[in-house]
Amino acid sequence: xxxxxxxxxxxxxxxxxxxxxxxxxxxxxxxxxxxxxxxxxxxxxxxxxxxxxxxxxxxxxxxxxxxxxxxxxxxxxxxxxxxxxxxxxxxxxxxxxxxxxxxxxxxxxxxxxxxxxxxxxxxxxxxxxxxxxxxxxxxxxxxxxxxxxxxxxxxxxxxxxxxxxxxxxxxxxxxxxxxxxxxxxxxxxxxxxxxxxxxxxxxxxxxxxxxxxxxx
Amino acid sequence: xxxxxxxxxxxxxxxxxxxxxxxxxxxxxxxxxxxxxxxxxxxxxxxxxxxxxxxxxxxxxxxxxxxxxxxxxxxxxxxxxxxxxxxxxxxxxxxxxxxxxxxxxxxxxxxxxxxxxxxxxxxxxxxxxxxxxxxx
Numbered sequence: 001x002x003x004x005x006x007x008x009x010x011x012x013x014x015x016x017x018x019x020x021x022x023x024x025x026x027x028x029x030x031x032x033x034x035x036x037x038x039x040x041x042x043x044x045x046x047x048x049x050x051x052x053x054x055x056x057x058x059x060x061x062x063x064x065x066x067x068x069x070x071x072x073x074x075x076x077x078x079x080x081x082x083x084x085x086x087x088x089x090x091x092x093x094x095x096x097x098x099x100x101x102x103x104x105x106x107x108x109x110x111x112x113x114x115x116x117x118x119x120x121x122x123x124x125x126x127x128x129x130x131x132x133x134x135x136x137x138x139x140x141x142x143x144x145x146x147x148x149x150x151x152x153x154x155x156x157x158x159x160x161x162x163x164x165x166x167x168x169x170x171x172x173x174x175x176x177x178x179x180x181x182x183x184x185x186x187x188x189x190x191x192x193x194x195x196x197x198x199x200x201x202x203x204x205x206x207x208x209x210x211x212x213x214x215x216x
Numbered sequence: 217x218x219x220x221x222x223x224x225x226x227x228x229x230x231x232x233x234x235x236x237x238x239x240x241x242x243x244x245x246x247x248x249x250x251x252x253x254x255x256x257x258x259x260x261x262x263x264x265x266x267x268x269x270x271x272x273x274x275x276x277x278x279x280x281x282x283x284x285x286x287x288x289x290x291x292x293x294x295x296x297x298x299x300x301x302x303x304x305x306x307x308x309x310x311x312x313x314x315x316x317x318x319x320x321x322x323x324x325x326x327x328x329x330x331x332x333x334x335x336x337x338x339x340x341x342x343x344x345x346x347x348x349x350x351x352x
Contacts, residue, residue, distance in 0.1 A: 102257055111301045113258050113294055115350045122256045134305075137291040148294065155351035166351045169293050185293060 004204050010098050010121060010156065013197070015204055020079040022067070022086040024197060026156060028123070029097030034105040035112070041105060049103060050092045052130055053149055060150035060182070061157070062087040064189050067201075068213035076208045083213050086197070088157060099123050099156060114148055116155035118162040125149060135185035137169040142179040144186035151182060158196020159183045165195060189215050255325035258346040269316065269331050269338040276327070279318035287313045294352040298342045299330060315341075324348055 004015045014023040030050070032041040066083040069076050101123040106112050112126040129148040136143040159165050168175040168184035180186035183193060191212035201210040264272065273279070285291070287303050288311040296317070303310035316331040316338050326348050331338035 111297050113297060113344065113346075113352060115258055115294070115346065115352045117256045117347050117350050119349055120256045120347075124257050133294075133297070135293050137293060139289065141289050141291070151294075152351075160349075160351050162349050167293070169291055185291075 006200060006204050008098075008200060010118075010158070012098075013200060013204070015201070017075050017078075017205070020082055020084045022084060022201070023089065024086065024157075025089045025091055026099055027093040027097045028090050028099050028101045029093050029095070031100065031102045032105070033102055035107065035110065038105045038107065045105075049127065050090075053125070054090050056130060056147055056149050057088065057090055057153045060147065060187070061153065061189070062089070065191075065194055065215050066213045067194075067198075068211045069208060070211075071205075071208040073205050073208045075205050084210070086194075088153075090153075101125060103127070114152050116152055116160065118155070118160040123152060123156055125152060135169070137185045138177060138179055142185070144179050144184075146182075146185060146187050150187065154183050154193060157193070158199075159193055160196075163196060165192065191215065255345050255347045256350075258344050258350065261327065261343040261345050264327075264329055264340050264343045267329075267340045269318070272318075272329060272340065276320045280321045282316065282318045284314065284316045287311060287315065290315065295344075296330070298344075302341060321348070 002017060004017060006013045006015075011024050011026045014025070015021075016023070028050075030046065032046060034040065063085060065086055067086060068083055069079050099121050102125070104112050104124075104126045106126050106128060108128070110128065112124075112128070114123075114125050114129055116123050125148075129152070131148075132145050133148055134143050135146050155166070161167070166183075167173070168178060168181055170176065173184075175181060175184060175190075175192070178184050178186075178190070180188045181190050181193075182188055183190075194212050198210050198212070202208070287299065287305075290296075292300050299315060303313050305311075314333045316333070317328060318331065319326050319328040324347060326346055328344045328346065329340050330342040332341045333339075
């Protein structure tokens, strides 16, 4: 076979049917903003920001999940034992983007709120989003470390309130007590964090159903 | 046409607009998209700073949601991250500070104000205007 590719408004999914590997890529078109008092972005700073973001996302999300596959397709039969690996990646573009990403340069130690809006495909980040944050939630309060950019990417990967699976720390969330979770206040992935991706994968090859087999 | 030249001209312009520009016939969609884009990037609203809760309610009416917590026990996440800058965990005095978080809906946008109890009044110490479908 070769490759089965699905192009979505929020990512491209490339399924290598021979190797049993999935490559999900989002194209990010940056706007470079700065807080009052901050110098203009240099080309090197822009490149560095993208590379660091790419690196943190790759580290947090790629090669973490192994997907199981069942069904009557030749693809399923070939990979039912080994499972399928998945990598998630971002690519910097200046046109034909999936996401418009506003990045604000702020002073070290300063704070700006980062967020993702699924329907308009806008991501807002800042230059302190690589710094480990201590987030707290729950009663009694539990605090966990989190890299903001990895958490925000999780929203852009389909963990969004729009699809009924947004932030997990609100008391109304079914997973409010899972503080270690990446979409709560922690940094660990869970099977459910791949649900939107699985929903798409399950439309790509007839008679083939994907699920998360394991997460490391 | 001779009796109402302006009306005829307006009608022709209206028809031209509909036939030529689909956006003209989809005003609601256009306006909604504009409103959404106004708050897709969360921004602070400094004009509300230092206002009391009573002053805000007098202008905006009752809040659509309210929650009171203290800085010692309350959840502090990206959405409330600015509070931690204002009242750092390292400062023992921060621990006893009570915060009242109240939000008002404005179409697809939400105005959230954080109040701190000062003497007998709740006073705005932080603000955010954001899209209701935002994930923080």
